[in-house]
Every structure is written in C-alpha cells, then in structure tokens.
C-alpha cells in the first residue's frame with residue numbers, strides 16, 4: 001500500500017533516501033567544484049594577461065630609452081677614444097641599466113666606457129651579432145670586466161656613417177621582472193630569449209633554448225627588438241584545485257544534508273498533508289451517478305483532489321495511501337467532511353431531496369476509535385433530511401468480521417447506507433456479502449471496461465450481476481465510458497451508472513452547469 005504513495009514511490013526506505021541524498025551531494029559537489037575551478041582559472045588567466053601587458057610596456061620603454069641614449073652617443077664615434085672616453089664613461093655611469101658603452105669603428109671595438117682605449121675584433125667579443133643590422137641583440141656568458149656574469153648586449157648601428165656604431169652591455173639580472181612577478185605568486189620562472197640563447201631566473205648561466213621548459217604560459221615579443229621574454233607559471237595550480245575541491249565538498253555535504261532532511265523530515269513525516277489541509281490545497285469534485293431507468297442524476301460520488309504547489313495535482317490513490325501510512329487519514333477525512341459541508345448548502349439546490357451522496361471511506365478510518373463520532377459530527381453539519389449518505393467501503397475492510405458486522409448495523413440504525421466499492425477486485429469477500437446487509441454493489445470499472453463494442457462480456461461480470469440479483473442488492477456500474485457499455489449494462493438490469501460517458505468528476509460550479517443542461521440520452525432507450 002505504501003508503495004502507491006507519490007513520495008514514497010521513490011523513497012521507500014532510509015537506504016534509498018541516503019542513496020538519493022548522496023547522489024544529490026555528489027552532483028552538487030561536482031557542479032560547484034567545477035564552477036569554482038573554472039572561475040579561479042579564468043581569473044588567473046586574466047591576471048597573466050595583465051602581467052604580460054605590464055612587462056611588454058616595461059621592456060619597450062627600456063629599449064626605447066636605450067636607443068635614444070645611444071643615438072646621442074653615436075656622434076662620439078667620429079672622434080678618437082682619448083677625446084671622448086670621459087664623456088662615454090659618464091654616460092654609462094648615469095645610466096643604471098648599462099654596464100658599459102663601447103664605440104665601434106669598422107668592425108673593431110676601440111673605446112670602452114669601462115676600460116678606455118682598446119682594440120678588439122667585434123666578432124671575437126660577440127660573434128653572433130650582425131653589425132649590418134641597425135639594431136641587434138645577443139646574450140654573452142660574461143664581459144672582460146665581469147667574466148662569469150652573463151649579460152644582454154645590444155648593437156646600434158650609426159645610421160649616418162657606415163661602419164660605425166655603439167655597442168652596449170646591459171645590467172640584466174631580471175630583478176625588475178621578478179618585482180612584477182611578486183604580484184603573480186604562481187609564476188615559477190622567466191626567461192629572456194635571444195636567438196637560441198636564454199637567461200633565466202632559474203640559473204646563473206646562459207642556457208640553450210632547447211633546455212627551457214616546452215610550454216611557456218606566456219611569450220612576450222617586442223616589435224623592433226629581436227628579444228623575447230617567456231613566463232612560466234601554473235594555470236591549474238594545486239592551490240586552486242584544493243580550493244575547488246574544498247568548496248565542492250562543503251556544498252556537496254550541505255546539499256546532501258538538505259536533501260536528506262527534506263525527504264525524511266518533511267515528506268515522510270506527513271507534514272505535507274497537514275500543511276496542505278491548512279493551506280486549502282485539498283478540494284472536492286462530484287461525479288454524477290445516473291439512474292438506469294430514468295437516465296437522470298440520482299446523486300453524486302464525492303472525490304477528493306490535492307493540488308500540491310510543487311508536485312502539481314496528486315491523484316487520490318496516491319495521497320490516500322500516503323495519509324494512511326502516516327496515520328493522517330482521520331484528519332484528512334475530517335477535512336473532507338468539512339469541504340462537503342461547506343458546499344452542502346449550495347448542493348441542496350442542485351441535487352433534489354433524497355439525492356445520494358457517495359463518500360469514500362479509507363479502510364483505516366473505519367476501524368479508528370473516533371469513527372462513529374466523526375460520522376455523527378459530519379451528519380450534524382449537513383442540512384437535515386436532504387441527502388441520503390452512502391459510505392463506500394472496499395471489500396478489504398470487511399475482513400475484521402465481528403467489528404464490521406457491528407459497525408454496519410450501527411450505520412444502518414443511524415440511517416446511512418453502505419456500498420461495496422470496487423466490487424470484484426478484492427479477495428475472498430464473497431462470503432461476507434451473505435452475512436452483512438449491504439445496500440449497493442459498485443462494479444469495478446475493470447469489468448465494465450471489458451464490455452467491448454459488439455462483443456460478449458467477461459464471464460466474471462455475468463457472474464457478478466447474477467450474484468447481485470440473487471442477493472437482491474442494488475448495483476452501480478463504475479467507469480462507464482461508451483454508449484455500448486451503458487446500453488449493455490442497462491439491458492442486464494444494472495440500477496445505476498457512473499462514468500465519463502455521462503460526466504467526469506466536476507467542481508460544484510461545473511456540476512451546477514451540467515445539471516442545468518442534462519441530456520436525454522435517447523440513444524440508450
């Protein structure tokens with residue numbers, strides 16, 4: 001029975017709730033963890049982009065300034081060393097980025113800001129520098145003054161006089177770059193690359209480009225200078241992954257706990273039903289029952305509806321079983337009685353005196369200690385002497401034989417009638433029909449369904465009808481959907497008919513309208 005309910009259909013056991021909650025937690029963890037790591041990653045990429053731009057700007061400024069300084073030194077190449085050595089030395093001394101300036105004439109270095117007059121073949125000092133280029137750059141393992149200290153050197157050709165130019169050795173220790181990098185804690189190293197030589201923050205020696213890590217995070221190039229700067233950093237650092245995992249884990253656990261709480265505390269405790277009652281989510285509809293002789297409405301069956309704000313309309317089969325499992329059938333049936341009583345005044349004008357009002361009773365209510373009290377209170381809340389109340393009970397409810405016998409006698413004494421609902425679907429109930437005095441047999445719609453177009457009906461239906469006649473019980477056929485079914489049932493002497501062929505269950509307003517324009521059903525006579 002519990003398996004029928006809308007919630008427990010999916011969550012029948014604690015283990016299932018746990019499994020579902022864990023799954024929800026894992027999904028939430030993956031989702032939130034993934035989003036966090038992607039966010040951190042894109043933030044990091046953006047900060048690498050900014051750093052790249054800053055370093056490019058710094059390097060451009062550095063070389064542009066160097067070029068303008070050397071431009072102002074170019075005229076000194078017209079003079080001999082002893083005439084300009086002092087000037088050259090002071091130029092170098094005032095330029096923090098320059099170790100030494102060297103004047104060059106016809107491929108020979110002839111004057112140095114550091115050592116004064118000299119004569120040395122430029123090919124010997126910097127074999128890789130092309131003196132025909134207007135600007136060229138190279139990396140050296142050291143200079144004569146500082147042999148073990150690698151340096152970047154730059155050549156600037158004199159644009160006016162052929163064969164002359166200025167050569168500069170630079171103070172490059174990557175300090176300014178590292179200063180930049182302090183903003184970017186995940187930067188592992190940097191390398192200045194010229195041709196196939198590289199100076200890195202990792203080593204004090206000149207390296208070959210092939211020795212560098214293969215995938216730099218960013219490469220910075222300069223437009224007019226043959227020099228590159230490579231940045232090596234982590235795009236997925238362990239720290240980010242840890243933060244993502246931690247965030248995912250926290251959210252996963254929270255979602256899992258929330259899910260478990262919702263499923264166990266809220267749904268399984270039956271709070272939903274009590275809340276539904278309080279918030280007016282339940283309503284009733286009425287399905288007309290038609291007299292087979294006059295083909296006129298003789299009464300209605302009251303059916304309950306639950307319009308759940310999240311789950312939508314929940315079928316009564318589901319919520320009745322749920323309410324029974326939660327021991328909430330008594331409050332729910334009392335609420336049903338309230339809803340009927342609320343409509344009763346208006347209902348009097350639609351249904352004639354003596355009209356039958358069929359009300360379904362849940363099996364567990366029948367045997368509850370407050371049953372008689374509840375019924376009496378309900379009857380008292382209805383307009384006196386107008387409706388004939390019929391309580392519909394399924395065969396299953398008659399198994400507690402003694403109790404049922406007493407109850408049925410009491411109900412008859414009070415003037416209520418009893419209908420056996422869904423007749424034919426229960427087990428071993430036939431014997432009770434003889435013992436109890438019951439007023440109506442409602443033939444289950446499963447049998448009515450078997451009445452096909454121009455076909456003979458099922459032997460069970462035949463047997464049920466014969467039995468009803470023998471016990472002289474009034475019969476009601478449920479679930480009549482076609483003209484053929486209605487006609488066949490009338491021919492077989494069934495007393496009342498109910499089903500979509502006549503009308504679906506209707507709200508009070510719809511019932512009023514339906515009653516006003518009731519059809520003649522000539523096709524059935």
Ligand code: C2E
Pocket residue numbers: 287302303304305315316317320336360361362392421422445478479480481498499500501505
């Ligand atoms: P039931 O007592 O057998 O009620 C008849 C059911 O058959 C209703 O379903 C009705 O809408 C449906 N029906 C009527 N005519 C036709 C037809 O021609 N074709 C088809 N296919 N169906 C038709 P509903 O309203 O979904 O109710 C289902 C069951 O839930 C009821 O079966 C009854 O056992 C229970 N129920 C409904 N309202 C209440 C209530 O207020 N209290 C209790 N305890 N049970 C209720």
Ligand code: CA
Pocket residue numbers: 301360392421
């Ligand atoms: Ca019924």
Ligand code: CA
Pocket residue numbers: 421422442444445478
């Ligand atoms: Ca039924």
